[in-house]
Amino acid sequence: AQKITQTQPGMFVQEKEAVTLDCTYDTSDQSYGLFWYKQPSSGEMIFLIYQGSYDEQNATEGRYSLNFQKARKSANLVISASQLGDSAMYFCAMRGGGSYIPTFGRGTSLIVHP
Amino acid sequence: GAVVSQHPSRVICKSGTSVKIECRSLDFQATTMFWYRQFPKQSLMLMATSNEGSKATYEQGVEKDKFLINHASLTLSTLTVTSAHPEDSSFYICSARDARTGALAGYTFGSGTRLTVV
Numbered sequence: 001a002q003k004i005t006q007t008q009p010g011m012f013v014q015e016k017e018a019v020t021l022d023c024t025y026d027t028s029d030q031s032y033g034l035f036w037y038k039q040p041s042s043g044e045m046i047f048l049i050y051q052g053s054y055d056e057q058n059a060t061e062g063r064y065s066l067n068f069q070k071a072r073k074s075a076n077l078v079i080s081a082s083q084l085g086d087s088a089m090y091f092c093a094m095r096g097g098g099s100y101i102p103t104f105g106r107g108t109s110l111i112v113h114p
Numbered sequence: 115g116a117v118v119s120q121h122p123s124r125v126i127c128k129s130g131t132s133v134k135i136e137c138r139s140l141d142f143q144a145t146t147m148f149w150y151r152q153f154p155k156q157s158l159m160l161m162a163t164s165n166e167g168s169k170a171t172y173e174q175g176v177e178k179d180k181f182l183i184n185h186a187s188l189t190l191s192t193l194t195v196t197s198a199h200p201e202d203s204s205f206y207i208c209s210a211r212d213a214r215t216g217a218l219a220g221y222t223f224g225s226g227t228r229l230t231v232v
Contacts, residue, residue: 037223043205045158045223091157100146100211102221106157 002027002096006105013082014113020067021077021108023092029053032096034075036066039089039107048090051075082112116142118210120224127198127231135193135227137208143188144210148221149181152205164191198231205229 003026013019025034032053038046051059051066059066067076075094079086092105117140127133137147146165150158162178164170164185172178180202182194191210195202207226 035221043207043226043228045207045209045226047222101148101160101163104157107155109155 002103004092004103004105006108008108010109012111018080021090023075025073025094027096029096035093036077037091084112087112116212116222118222118224124228132196137191137224139189139210142212146211147191148209149193150207200231203231
């Protein structure tokens with residue numbers, strides 16, 4: 001079974017500062033993928049970044065980077081230079097090699113202060 | 115990039131009526147679509163997985179006779195909430211997997227439907 005844990009129900013950050021959103025996972029699969037999605041108040045789920053279990057480099061997409069520590073089974077999202085528009089719910093998800101159905105964490109609410 | 119169009123975005127219906135929600139993949143073929151339900155400030159709860167041309171696979175606890183899913187083509191999947199009741203009020207969102215992409219690629223979500231049953 002797969003499990004995603006997001007322990008931070010809410011986070012606050014000052015505009016232009018960096019913030020790290022935590023995500024740990026548990027799986028018995030050797031091959032898996034980790035995702036982060038952003039959900040603004042309007043509801044749509046916006047794909048941010050993906051990390052494959054065999055990727056040696058941490059994934060980066062613009063201001064988003066994924067701090068992948070395989071031995072610790074963590075896949076934290078780092079947002080650099082926070083913007084007011086980054087205020088949203090953030091979900092960590094994973095898909096194991098044995099299934100194409102993703103498992104989602106409970107989410108972290110991020111509020112960016114001016 | 116891949117786009118999934120979901121309609122309607124909001125719907126209010128009377129108790130006892132049925133509501134149909136559509137999800138269309140606009141620029142790719144979606145062999146598999148997922149339907150989720152989300153309560154306020156909670157995570158996405160997978161309701162069912164639909165594969166084109168076959169019956170949907172429902173998650174445990176989801177009533178298949180109440181939440182009818184049809185995936186008649188590679189670009190269209192529908193969720194019908196039958197005989198809706200106030201407790202069915204929720205945010206419903208679909209997600210599609212592009213058959214062309216790798217097995218561990220991302221999934222594209224629709225914009226969601228906020229259903230209110232009065």
